[in-house]
Amino acid sequence: MFKPSISLLLLFLTLLIIHPLPLRADDQLFTDTLLLAKQGDPEAQFSLGLLYDTGGRGKRNPEQAVYWFKKAAAAGVAGACLYLGMKYEFGAGVTQNKKKAYHWYEQAALQGWAQAAFMLGSLYLRSSPADQVRGCTWLEIAAEQGYPGAEQARQQTCSNLNTKTARKAKKLHKQLLEQIY
Numbered sequence: 001m002f003k004p005s006i007s008l009l010l011l012f013l014t015l016l017i018i019h020p021l022p023l024r025a026d027d028q029l030f031t032d033t034l035l036l037a038k039q040g041d042p043e044a045q046f047s048l049g050l051l052y053d054t055g056g057r058g059k060r061n062p063e064q065a066v067y068w069f070k071k072a073a074a075a076g077v078a079g080a081c082l083y084l085g086m087k088y089e090f091g092a093g094v095t096q097n098k099k100k101a102y103h104w105y106e107q108a109a110l111q112g113w114a115q116a117a118f119m120l121g122s123l124y125l126r127s128s129p130a131d132q133v134r135g136c137t138w139l140e141i142a143a144e145q146g147y148p149g150a151e152q153a154r155q156q157t158c159s160n161l162n163t164k165t166a167r168k169a170k171k172l173h174k175q176l177l178e179q180i181y
Contacts, residue, residue, distance in 0.1 A: 030057050037068060042075035049080060053093075062093030073104060081108035082116045089123060098127065109138065110179050114145035118153070125157055132158070133165055137172045141180070 030051060036044035049068035052061040066087055072080035085105035088097045101123060108116030121138030124131040136158035142150035161169060 026057070037071070042072045042077045042080075045069075045075070046072035046077045046080045046083075049083065053083070066093045073107065076107075076111075078108045078111035078113045078116070081105070081111070082113055082119070085116060085119060089119070098123070109141070110176075112145070112180050114142045114147035114150070117145065118142035118147045118150050121150075122153065132161070133168045133172060136161065137169050137176060140169070140173060141176060 033044050033047050033051070037048045045068045049065045049072060051057050052068065053065035054060065066084070069080045069083050069087070073084050081104045085101050085103075085108065086092065087094050088104060089101035090096065102120065105116045105120035105123065109120050117138045121135045121140075121142060124135030124138060127135075136154060139150055139154040139158060143154050158169075
């Protein structure tokens with residue numbers, strides 16, 4: 001008859017065969033992404049930021065997420081710019097800073113990211129009546145890019161601009177479209 005310790009050992013060995021402990025595929029992906037990020041690959045830096053931000057590797061690490069988003073954003077990765085805009089707008093993992101939120105949203109929006117244009121337009125409209133032209137213009141751009149809800153938001157908040165303000169918005173719209181690539 002087996003002793004309990006031998007039974008436990010056999011159970012453990014059986015579980016190892018069924019569920020091996022070696023490096024899992026997602027661990028290898030993380031390791032490879034980390035290596036590329038440390039070598040300066042901006043897309044890998046953004047991916048690493050997402051892994052840390054979402055807890056894709058277990059625990060979330062907002063500070064590491066922001067660190068890697070900043071590196072990727074500095075290299076011009078639009079997705080990282082968008083994520084930094086959200087981080088700064090809502091104070092998630094960083095001190096809330098609307099000025100930095102505007103900056104990072106605009107960096108992504110100028111690269112053609114409709115969500116960034118929507119977020120930027122919405123932020124302008126919530127901030128100050130003086131920013132109505134900018135807010136409405138960015139919402140219009142987001143709507144033109146097909147972002148869900150942008151046209152409805154634009155109509156609700158921007159449909160009754162006076163003639164002078166509407167002309168300013170049209171002029172700014174043209175200028176911004178020339179900058180978007």
